[in-house]
Amino acid sequence: xxxxxxxEGLNEQMNFEFYSAHAYMAMAAYCSSESFDGxxxxxxxQAEEERFHAMKFYNxxxxxxxxxxxxxxxxxxxxxxxxxxxxxxxxxxxxxVTKRIYQLSDxxxxxxxxxxxxxxxxxxxxxxxxxxxxDSIIQKLKRIENDSNAIFMLDNEFAGxxxxxESE
Numbered sequence: 626x627x628x629x630x631x632x633e634g635l636n637e638q639m640n641f642e643f644y645s646a647h648a649y650m651a652m653a654a655y656c657s658s659e660s661f662d663g664x665x666x667x668x669x670x671q672a673e674e675e676r677f678h679a680m681k682f683y684n685x686x687x688x689x690x691x692x693x694x695x696x697x698x699x700x701x702x703x704x705x706x707x708x709x710x711x712x713x714x715x716x717x718x719x720x721x722v723t724k725r726i727y728q729l730s731d732x733x734x735x736x737x738x739x740x741x742x743x744x745x746x747x748x749x750x751x752x753x754x755x756x757x758x759x760d761s762i763i764q765k766l767k768r769i770e771n772d773s774n775a776i777f778m779l780d781n782e783f784a785g786x787x788x789x790x791e792s793e
Contacts, residue, residue, distance in 0.1 A: 634729045637725075640696050640698060645675040645718065648718055649715070653668035662780065663786075666784050674788055677788070713763060719755045
């Protein structure tokens with residue numbers, strides 16, 4: 626049986642992952658409104674991935690014999706000034722996710738809750754990949770600036786992105 630503090634943390638993270646999906650849907654909507662369908666697809670896939678992450682927490686909580694508690698969340702940001710702005714906000718969001726996962730890991734370590742420590746290792750590795758992905762895209766967007774051909778090519782590249790739970 627896990628502590629109340631750890632259970633609350635797991636539930637908070639599960640709900641934050643659901644919120645993350647919402648935040649990425651807002652970014653997708655911005656991209657769609659600007660006719661960047663590939664960039665929109667990128668964020669739609671990202672939203673799917675975040676829901677998958679949330680369900681990993683949901684299933685883990687249930688496997689521990691505890692109850693997952695679903696709550697509402699704040700409205701995500703819906704205003705972006707550019708593609709670069711959306712990706713910079715996405716990176717900032719991922720850094721917040723990383724911070725939360727680390728805090729949760731610290732609680733599990735302090736409580737020597739080994740099943741949770743093991744469970745969270747996957748998320749720690751995932752966050753390294755997430756931050757690297759967004760940082761890389763930001764660097765590309767800065768490099769190409771307003772080169773419409775380069776933006777078109779990147780938009781086409783992102784149009785082919787898909788989510789596969791098996792690759793997670």
